[in-house]
Amino acid sequence: MKVNLNKREPVYVQVVRHFKEQIAAGNYEPGQEIPSRRELANQLKINPNTAQRAYKEMEEQGLIFTEGNNPSRITKDGKVIGTVREELIIQAVDAFITSIRPINIPVDDLVGLIKEKYTEIERNTRGDSNDRS
Amino acid sequence: MNRYFKLVNFEFNRFLKIYLVLIGITIISQIIGVIVKSNQYLNMANDQIQGGSMSSSEFINQYGPISLYEIIQTLWFLGPIALCIVSLIIYVFFIWYRDWLGKNTFVYRLFMLPTARINIYFAKATTVFLMVLGLIALQLLLLPVEAWILQWIVPFDFRIDMSIREITGIFHYFAILFPNTIVQFIIHYGIGFMAVFVVFTAILFERSYRWKGILFGIIYGVLALLLFFAPVLLQATILYEFFYPIELLVLQMITGLTVIAGSIWMSNYLLNKKIRIW
Amino acid sequence: MIEVKELTKKFGRKTVLNGVSFTAEKGQITCLIGINGVGKTTIMNAIMALTPINGGEILINGEKIHKHSYEKITFIPDAITMLPQMKISETMQFMADFYDCWNQKRADEILQFFKLREDNRLSELSKGNTAKVNLMLGLAMDVDFLLMDEPFSGIDIFSREQIADVFSSHLVEDRGVLITTHEINDIEHLIDKAVLLNNGIVSKEFNTEEIRENEGKSVVDMMREVYQG
Numbered sequence: 001m002k003v004n005l006n007k008r009e010p011v012y013v014q015v016v017r018h019f020k021e022q023i024a025a026g027n028y029e030p031g032q033e034i035p036s037r038r039e040l041a042n043q044l045k046i047n048p049n050t051a052q053r054a055y056k057e058m059e060e061q062g063l064i065f066t067e068g069n070n071p072s073r074i075t076k077d078g079k080v081i082g083t084v085r086e087e088l089i090i091q092a093v094d095a096f097i098t099s100i101r102p103i104n105i106p107v108d109d110l111v112g113l114i115k116e117k118y119t120e121i122e123r124n125t126r127g128d129s130n131d132r133s
Numbered sequence: 134m135n136r137y138f139k140l141v142n143f144e145f146n147r148f149l150k151i152y153l154v155l156i157g158i159t160i161i162s163q164i165i166g167v168i169v170k171s172n173q174y175l176n177m178a179n180d181q182i183q184g185g186s187m188s189s190s191e192f193i194n195q196y197g198p199i200s201l202y203e204i205i206q207t208l209w210f211l212g213p214i215a216l217c218i219v220s221l222i223i224y225v226f227f228i229w230y231r232d233w234l235g236k237n238t239f240v241y242r243l244f245m246l247p248t249a250r251i252n253i254y255f256a257k258a259t260t261v262f263l264m265v266l267g268l269i270a271l272q273l274l275l276l277p278v279e280a281w282i283l284q285w286i287v288p289f290d291f292r293i294d295m296s297i298r299e300i301t302g303i304f305h306y307f308a309i310l311f312p313n314t315i316v317q318f319i320i321h322y323g324i325g326f327m328a329v330f331v332v333f334t335a336i337l338f339e340r341s342y343r344w345k346g347i348l349f350g351i352i353y354g355v356l357a358l359l360l361f362f363a364p365v366l367l368q369a370t371i372l373y374e375f376f377y378p379i380e381l382l383v384l385q386m387i388t389g390l391t392v393i394a395g396s397i398w399m400s401n402y403l404l405n406k407k408i409r410i411w
Numbered sequence: 412m413i414e415v416k417e418l419t420k421k422f423g424r425k426t427v428l429n430g431v432s433f434t435a436e437k438g439q440i441t442c443l444i445g446i447n448g449v450g451k452t453t454i455m456n457a458i459m460a461l462t463p464i465n466g467g468e469i470l471i472n473g474e475k476i477h478k479h480s481y482e483k484i485t486f487i488p489d490a491i492t493m494l495p496q497m498k499i500s501e502t503m504q505f506m507a508d509f510y511d512c513w514n515q516k517r518a519d520e521i522l523q524f525f526k527l528r529e530d531n532r533l534s535e536l537s538k539g540n541t542a543k544v545n546l547m548l549g550l551a552m553d554v555d556f557l558l559m560d561e562p563f564s565g566i567d568i569f570s571r572e573q574i575a576d577v578f579s580s581h582l583v584e585d586r587g588v589l590i591t592t593h594e595i596n597d598i599e600h601l602i603d604k605a606v607l608l609n610n611g612i613v614s615k616e617f618n619t620e621e622i623r624e625n626e627g628k629s630v631v632d633m634m635r636e637v638y639q640g
Binding site: 008 | 631
Binding site: 136139143147235236238239241242244245246247248249250341405406407408409410411 | 456459460461462463478479480481482485486488490491492493494495505508509510511
């Protein structure tokens, strides 16, 4: 697991976002076991207290759950997962629109361009990930 | 207490290599000395007697028989003793300063041990004392061996056999190192021990205050000296011939113990409150 | 908790620390930052009673340091505190002899983690490996507080990464860690709290996550304010 951490944003927020991305992308399946706080801290090279805070936050948001002394797991609640996906997509699109609007490009051109670029990137990254696996 | 013994053991082992070298030099040099000197004597005797210039009794009359007494006064014998004394005097300083020296400042470790710091001081003093006693014991063991070698080389008529007591008593410097009575032993080595304590305290002054500390250390040493010799000084000056010798001895024991106690107290204070690790 | 209260220290006529106050909590990694000068190391030495202080007070779990405290708090200076001729195994034996809190199991684990062999002599080790042994000697003590002076200075990048790994590992567990550094890059995400020293006083003392959350600033941003502002 490798996450590029930003130095000006709370680390726990970044960790939560990382988990949401993984859940939304389907890299974490519902009910899947996740690393312990200590393991996560060690993997991400972050402070264990921060990892703890991120887990607490995720538990409050219903993203993960812990039963007794067992390891924490990704939620099995399809509705929550759906919301996460939606939230991330909307956030990303919002960010995109904010940065593209000042350029004043017609929407249709933009959509065409997006389609073109997207398939290109898809092709490349698929090749990459095939190599890796 | 337990950690004190461990510290003594540790300090002892740290100096052990040099110490064993000193012991080796002493043994080899003194034994070679006995062999060389007795052979020289025998050669001279052979030359004179074989040459027909005199009979063996005339030779003994003229040159005298050989004994350890003659051999002891040679460089073969006194050289290693002087070397040991000088080494141990340097060691009294070195045992402290090496902990501050170098990249690896061991003094950090020593001062962070979960034991009273004065135990470090006692351990170092004990180590010095053990080293001194060890060398004295070595010399006492070597003397009979050397007497035996002399007997083995030189025929009976040409030598005088001396007991260890005779050897150590007859030679002035040896009388200091090898006192004949327990009381004298306590006095000689008590003074030696006191001197080590005073020097240790002066070193700790220097280690605590550095340049200024050298001055403090010297002043402390002078004060300790004055206090220790106060009875003698009084006797020699204002209280001329006031004390009996035994009174003087008791008074000096008291001042000596006071100096020791004062040094320990002062060192304890410096180690706990004033010492610096760099 | 380590409490440093109004600590003042002079070298000759020069005042190096002029009323320094801060705390370091158990279970947290506190970082003492200063870009130059001797202040940081002096504070460490003062906490461990290795140098006399001119004023103020230092408490460890509410009491002044005494001989038994050295089983509860330990200090890893920037140079190793063992004799160069010692083997790693001998340094561990020394620790086991003198400290009740020495944990040999953990020491072995750390040696394995750092890939060090215990029959190596200290004098034969590289700088990076010497730093690791130095760290091992402190980490393998079951103490509440661990002080480290510039654990990252003067060693190669891979050793630095390995040492940084230690901070987020179970080797630190829920102990209190106080480290000094002049460059924060390696460990910005590892620390809970930063104490910025400047001109002999504490200019800022803050929780790193809070400062990111509330002000959107990085530790380096805070340092810039103090040291360039």
